[in-house]
Amino acid sequence: MFTSQQSSVVFNHLTLRWPDGSSALTNITAAFTPGTTGLIGANGTGKSTLLKLISGELNPTSGTVETTGQVGYLPQELSWHLDATVAEVLGISTQLSALQAIEAGSTNQADYDALDEQWDIQSRAEAALGQIGLPEVSLDRAAGTLSGGELMLVALAGLQLADYQIVLLDEPTNNLDTRARHLLYDALQQWKGTLIIASHDLALLDLMDQTAELHHGELRVFGGNYSGYQExxxxxxxxxxxxxxxxxxxxxxxxxxxxxxxxxxxxxxxxxxxxxxxxxxxxxxxxxxxxxxxxxxxxxxxxxxxxxxxxxxxxxxxxxAIRDDRLIRIDLPDPMVPANKRLLELCNAGESIAELRGPQRMALIGANGVGKSRMITELLEGTQRSWGSGLRAFTSRIGYLPQRLSFEDENESALDFVQGAAPESARQQVQAQLARFLLRGTAANRKLGDLSGGERFRVKLASLLLAEPAHQLLILDEPTNNLDIQTVDALVSAVSNYHGGLLVVSHDERFLERLDIEIWAELDDEGLSLRRSVMM
Missing domain, CATH: 1.10.287 (Helix Hairpins)
Structure with missing residues (x-):
């Protein structure tokens, strides 16, 4: 029996099997201590499942999960209705309504019972919003008027107000812009109690007290942050x-x-x-x-x-004992881009402020909702209304990787899809190239709809990088959203071998730093401007 007086979450021979008999987690024995823990592992290893077992949303097939204190859980996808108020997201709407009724003169015992002696609930809620960087957000504001990042922060403030001893967060920085990420980082560094976060965000993982990894069915807990664990x-x-x-x-x-x-x-x-x-x-x-x-x-x-x-x-x-975490290593078609060839121009207020030439790397950053993706769509469709602020391409050979991956025919095989991008290549050659994109054996012949998220991403990436003729300019729009660390590593490895121009839209600072970005462009309400680096 695995026990510890210092532990707040203890797993004893924890096993979960799905109704079809397949195994989700097998014989996990480990413990999480108070403080902050980063839970890592490739997509599909069971991180979200483990959090649901801790929260009680799932029950184990065998073994036990023991927790010391109440558990609060924030899943990846927040399902609030657009007309819900901030108070409802915070979980205090009932107490707030009761307080307002009492202040208006109500003597109804039901109002006093609902308030439960929380006379300072409104001031505490407003203080919590201020501490998390949202002092201007009112309690009666509709959730639908908040950005995804703001909604995540409000939900996090709700967990603080509820005073849970154990809090579980599942990929909290997905889709957050730079400002929201840093507000979240600041809030989590001040967190008290036990905080367990499943994440692929390296900056966030480096703020953690300890790191827990799910790898090939085993849970390992290390007393240090992600960088320490990697070392x-x-x-x-x-x-x-x-x-x-x-x-x-x-x-x-x-x-x-x-x-x-x-x-x-x-x-x-x-x-x-x-x-x-x-x-x-x-x-x-x-x-x-x-x-x-x-x-x-x-x-x-x-x-x-x-x-x-x-x-x-x-x-x-x-x-x-030796891990086989392979990266993509591949010889890509040469796009034959001269070093000084102009591929892309950035314009602001009718003037050119930067040009991407040859195999240069450019990052486009800015808050969510400011219009980065729209600007790229206009570039690709040639629908810019004016050249006051925007992007102008000087090549038609552009490969685009959108935020949300979709395929016209989900029944098409991965091999056939990539073959369509390189019709002049022999089938055996395409299959060999797919193997180097970590799509080996039967995976290459499986239907696109049956592939995991990471596999779908690599198929799409392969179709772009192996295209004939080779793309001279590659555009990636938030490519690391929902990717595990291993797939991000594979992306960096593949792109590093690409000899064309690269434009990347991302809020992931660590990812951008690894790409050796040369030009930093920021879009805000005033238009486009240049920065020296990603750090803000």
Whole structure:
């Protein structure tokens, strides 16, 4: 039994199977301590499922989840009606209505019961909104008038007001702009109690006290932030690779010694057979020696076989300890973009403020709702009403990866879809290229509709990067939304090998930093402007 007086969440042999018999989580035994914990893992490993088990939304098939205190849970998708008020999102509408009724003169006992002695509920709610960076948001404002980031922050303030001892957040920074992300970071750093956050946001994960990873059905808890955990993993993997090399060398030595022993035994057997044929000694003695030799040879073979088997087992254990988290490594078609070729121009107030030339990298940043995606749509459709502020392309060979991935025919195979982008390439060649996009074997022949989110993303990315003729300009619109860390790593790896121009719209500062961005453009209500870096 896994227990600890310092733990606020304890899993004992936790197992969950879905109604069809498939396994979601198996025999998880671990604990989360008070403080902040970043829960990481590839999409599909069970992070959201684990949070639902902690919250009580799901019940385990076997094993237990023990929590010390009330649990508050904020899922990925907030399902508030657009006409709901901020007070309702905060979870205080009943108390607020009761307070207003009492202040208006009500003596109804039901109002006093609903208020439950929370006479300062309005001031505490307004203070909570102020602390989270939204002092201008009124309690009677409609949720539908808030941005996605503001709505997430209001919901988070509601968890603070409810005073939960354990709070669970599932991908809280998805779709948040830079300002909302930093407000969230500030709020979480001041959080009291136990906070468990499933996230792929590296900046957020580096603010955590500890890191928990779901990997191949195992939950590992590390006493440090994400960067510390990655450093630990690198050291662990380096040691595991050394153990593997040693084990493989040991296996080779044992196999060599077994072969040498078998050669010696074969030579002795030939000599004994020759003596037997030449009748150099009495038949009884030779038969006895032959039997003894066979017994001795059998023991010797058994000893060497056992040593080889033990060495092979040790080598396999060492190999199993090494992770196989491959990145995309691929030779892409050369878009043949001269270093000084003008691909894209940024205009503001009728004047050119920047140009993207050759294989340069440009980032377009700005708050949610300011019009970044609309500007890209106008560029692609050629529907700009004026060139006062906007983007102008000087190539028609543009590849576009939108925020929301969709396919016209969900029944089409991944291989056929990518083949359509590269019709001149042999099918075997496209299949080999897909394998290098981590779509191996049967995955390439599966229907698009049956692929995971990460697989769908890699299919779309492959179709853009392998297109014939190669795109000279690639546009990515919020590409890291809903991607796990491994898929983001794969995206960075693939794009780093792309020799055309790149325009990226993103709020993910860590991701942008990894792309070696050369031009930073910001869109706000005043139009386009240039920045020296992403840091704000």
């Amino acid at each position: 630990y993993l690198e050291q662990e993997q380096a040691a595991a690779e050394q153990v593997l090399r040693t084990a493989q060398q040991k296996q080779k030595i044992e196999e060599k010694q077994r072969a040498e022993a078998q050669t010696k035994l074969a030579r002795r057997r030939r000599y004994a057979d020759k003596d037997f044929e030449n009748k150099r000694k009495p038949k009884v003695i030779m038969q006895q020696r032959k039997t003894e030799a066979q017994v001795s040879a059998g023991k010797l073979r058994g000893m060497h076989d056992e040593k080889v088997s033990e060495a092979a087992t040790a080598a396999q254990r060492a190999k199993d």
